[in-house]
Amino acid sequence: MGESPNISLSELQIALMRVLWARGETSTAEVASIMAQDRGLAHTTVATLLTRLEKRGVVAQRRDGRQLLYRALVEESAVRRSMVADLIGSLFSGDANALVAHLVEESEIAPDDLARIRHRLAQGDGDER
Amino acid sequence: MGESPNISLSELQIALMRVLWARGETSTAEVASIMAQDRGLAHTTVATLLTRLEKRGVVAQRRDGRQLLYRALVEESAVRRSMVADLIGSLFSGDANALVAHLVEESEIAPDDLARIRHRLAQGDGDER
DNA sequence: AGCGATCTACTACAGTCGTAGTACGACAGC
DNA sequence: GCTGTCGTACTACGACTGTAGTAGATCGCT
Numbered sequence: 001m002g003e004s005p006n007i008s009l010s011e012l013q014i015a016l017m018r019v020l021w022a023r024g025e026t027s028t029a030e031v032a033s034i035m036a037q038d039r040g041l042a043h044t045t046v047a048t049l050l051t052r053l054e055k056r057g058v059v060a061q062r063r064d065g066r067q068l069l070y071r072a073l074v075e076e077s078a079v080r081r082s083m084v085a086d087l088i089g090s091l092f093s094g095d096a097n098a099l100v101a102h103l104v105e106e107s108e109i110a111p112d113d114l115a116r117i118r119h120r121l122a123q124g125d126g127d128e129r
Numbered sequence: 130m131g132e133s134p135n136i137s138l139s140e141l142q143i144a145l146m147r148v149l150w151a152r153g154e155t156s157t158a159e160v161a162s163i164m165a166q167d168r169g170l171a172h173t174t175v176a177t178l179l180t181r182l183e184k185r186g187v188v189a190q191r192r193d194g195r196q197l198l199y200r201a202l203v204e205e206s207a208v209r210r211s212m213v214a215d216l217i218g219s220l221f222s223g224d225a226n227a228l229v230a231h232l233v234e235e236s237e238i239a240p241d242d243l244a245r246i247r248h249r250l251a252q253g254d255g256d257e258r
Numbered sequence: 259a260g261c262g263a264t265c266t267a268c269t270a271c272a273g274t275c276g277t278a279g280t281a282c283g284a285c286a287g288c
Numbered sequence: 289g290c291t292g293t294c295g296t297a298c299t300a301c302g303a304c305t306g307t308a309g310t311a312g313a314t315c316g317c318t
Contacts, residue, residue, distance in 0.1 A: 044258040077231075194265095
């Protein structure tokens with residue numbers, strides 16, 4: 001079964017998805033107005049992007065009157081999983097720890113945060129929100 | 130001055146770079162034979178890839194007789210920095226800690242590793258600022 | 259000197275991406 | 289009912305990628 005071995009999206013595509021992830025089923029117009037606001041994209045551009053994502057199977061499209069409503073078919077976590085794995089595979093020789101080490105070395109996170117994260121995960125464990 | 134705000138490379142390009150990073154100045158033939166071995170690429174393909182990287186300014190080319198020798202102009206750490214930052218920016222809303230949390234949640238690293246990494250970095254400390 | 263092996267340079271081509279215009283159908287207001 | 293508006297569908301186009309073939313220069317060997 002299973003889909004989604006390799007869901008890699010561009011920055012822009014992720015921005016689109018982010019809207020769908022946040023609002024669930026969303027009309028082209030709505031997505032377009034957000035993207036227009038955020039980065040001045042023409043709404044035909046957004047429509048094009050969305051149909052492409054649909055053709056790719058990462059979103060589903062449903063018609064409502066003459067509008068199209070889009071809904072994400074992949075979850076954000078799946079995309080994260082896939083893209084992070086790709087990055088680790090290509091840039092860190094598959095070693096996730098090396099990525100964390102890199103983050104600390106580049107001061108993207110403070111060493112203390114590691115402890116904090118660890119605690120948070122250790123106790124709050126049954127996450128799911 | 131300054132170069133390198135955004136050095137984003139594809140998986141394949143990284144594979145090429147990896148060779149250059151590992152061996153320093155390397156002839157097309159050498160890179161090509163490695164890539165042929167690793168993923169069956171024709172060596173004209175590799176040559177094309179290398180010239181493209183050169184045009185992009187990420188590697189430098191030097192002629193030795195009729196051969197071309199290539200050398201990386203960007204360091205692996207710079208690419209890591211840039212690509213990891215991009216990923217965090219687009220997929221984790223700029224929150225590096227969220228990336229680490231993701232790694233632990235997806236069991237890409239064990240919680241204990243965080244402590245281990247922290248220790249390693251704490252003592253070997255090369256913190257810069 | 260000629261021939262084959264090498265190597266680079268140039269060209270090709272399909273696929274994706276970012277970006278958007280144009281064409282056309284439908285709906286709402288006058 | 290006609291007209292402007294809104295929305296989708298189709299087309300476009302240049303850049304970049306992955307992939308490689310062909311042409312042409314060269315070098316070494318017999």
